[in-house]
Amino acid sequence: MLLIKGIYKSFGGLTALKDVSFSVPKGNINALIGPNGAGKTTLMNIISGIYPPDRGEIIFLDKTISGLTPSKIAKIGISRTFQHVELFTNMTVLENVMVARYTKTKAGFLASGLKLPLAKKEERESQLKGLEILDYIGLSDRKDELASNLPIGEQRLLEIARALATEPKLLLLDEPAAGLNIRETKMLGETILRIRKEKGITILLVDHDMELVMKISDWITVLNFGEVISNGIASEVQNDPAVINAYLGVEDEADKGISIGS
Ligand SMILES: Nc1ncnc2c1ncn2[C@@H]1O[C@H](COP(=O)(O)OP(=O)(O)OP(=O)(O)O)[C@@H](O)[C@H]1O
Numbered sequence: 049m050l051l052i053k054g055i056y057k058s059f060g061g062l063t064a065l066k067d068v069s070f071s072v073p074k075g076n077i078n079a080l081i082g083p084n085g086a087g088k089t090t091l092m093n094i095i096s097g098i099y100p101p102d103r104g105e106i107i108f109l110d111k112t113i114s115g116l117t118p119s120k121i122a123k124i125g126i127s128r129t130f131q132h133v134e135l136f137t138n139m140t141v142l143e144n145v146m147v148a149r150y151t152k153t154k155a156g157f158l159a160s161g162l163k164l165p166l167a168k169k170e171e172r173e174s175q176l177k178g179l180e181i182l183d184y185i186g187l188s189d190r191k192d193e194l195a196s197n198l199p200i201g202e203q204r205l206l207e208i209a210r211a212l213a214t215e216p217k218l219l220l221l222d223e224p225a226a227g228l229n230i231r232e233t234k235m236l237g238e239t240i241l242r243i244r245k246e247k248g249i250t251i252l253l254v255d256h257d258m259e260l261v262m263k264i265s266d267w268i269t270v271l272n273f274g275e276v277i278s279n280g281i282a283s284e285v286q287n288d289p290a291v292i293n294a295y296l297g298v299e300d301e302a303d304k305g306i307s308i309g310s
């Protein structure tokens with residue numbers, strides 16, 4: 049479904065990604081892990097069109113998407129969540145999901161503003177769809193709450209609900225478990241598995257919670273200083289000396305929430 053081919057990206061003198069290649073087959077939950085600053089978010093940003101790569105190509109469903117705008121990439125079926133939650137804090141939970149659905153609706157902002165018939169019909173549809181997604185993700189009892197009033201665990205779920213609103217084929221999750229407690233992380237893992245199983249959505253997951261990653265991922269790619277240093281199933285990656293060294297090289301592991309192996 050997704051092919052990442054020889055991606056390079058530098059910021060000034062800093063090489064954030066160097067010849068990164070891997071693929072994500074349809075229906076998989078693949079993880080991308082690595083110490084802080086390894087380049088994981090940069091790659092998510094390149095896949096979702098926020099930055100163009102300096103070199104290399106991203107192919108999604110046999111089409112080159114690198115160079116397209118984020119909205120075009122969203123329209124063809126890739127949606128994402130952000131490491132630093134990006135919600136409309138002054139809108140309700142339901143409104144956040146409805147706004148996210150905008151790429152799916154046909155009436156423009158002007159028509160919506162004038163409450164023209166098509167826009168009204170679409171607004172009703174967006175509302176119903178929004179309620180359905182909130183119910184699916186377990187947030188329907190919070191629908192009228194301001195997004196800013198939700199605890200971090202529910203804000204992260206709302207980000208996922210927003211990402212689902214565009215009915216993606218591929219979902220990119222950037223540290224969905226950051227700030228979640230053990231119980232919330234376990235439920236998040238179950239939600240991700242359900243999204244794959246029931247909605248058939250392919251997932252690329254970035255997270256530092258190794259228990260979550262090792263439990264739900266079919267395949268793991270490890271980045272360190274912008275380069276792929278390992279690839280494999282959980283047991284292979286956990287026992288790969290290159291991976292262990294990369295994580296041991298991190299100054300203060302506990303601080304960064306990283307623990308490898310079990
Ligand atoms: N817009 C930018 N401008 C300059 N440098 C950047 C930019 N974005 C990322 N970087 C740098 O690129 C490197 C990779 O950063 P990135 O955010 O991709 O890492 P990461 O693997 O997501 O780390 P973390 O686990 O801490 O989220 C870092 O050294 C970072 O400082």
Ligand SMILES: [Mg+2]
Nearest residue numbers: 088089090131
């Ligand atoms: Mg990051």
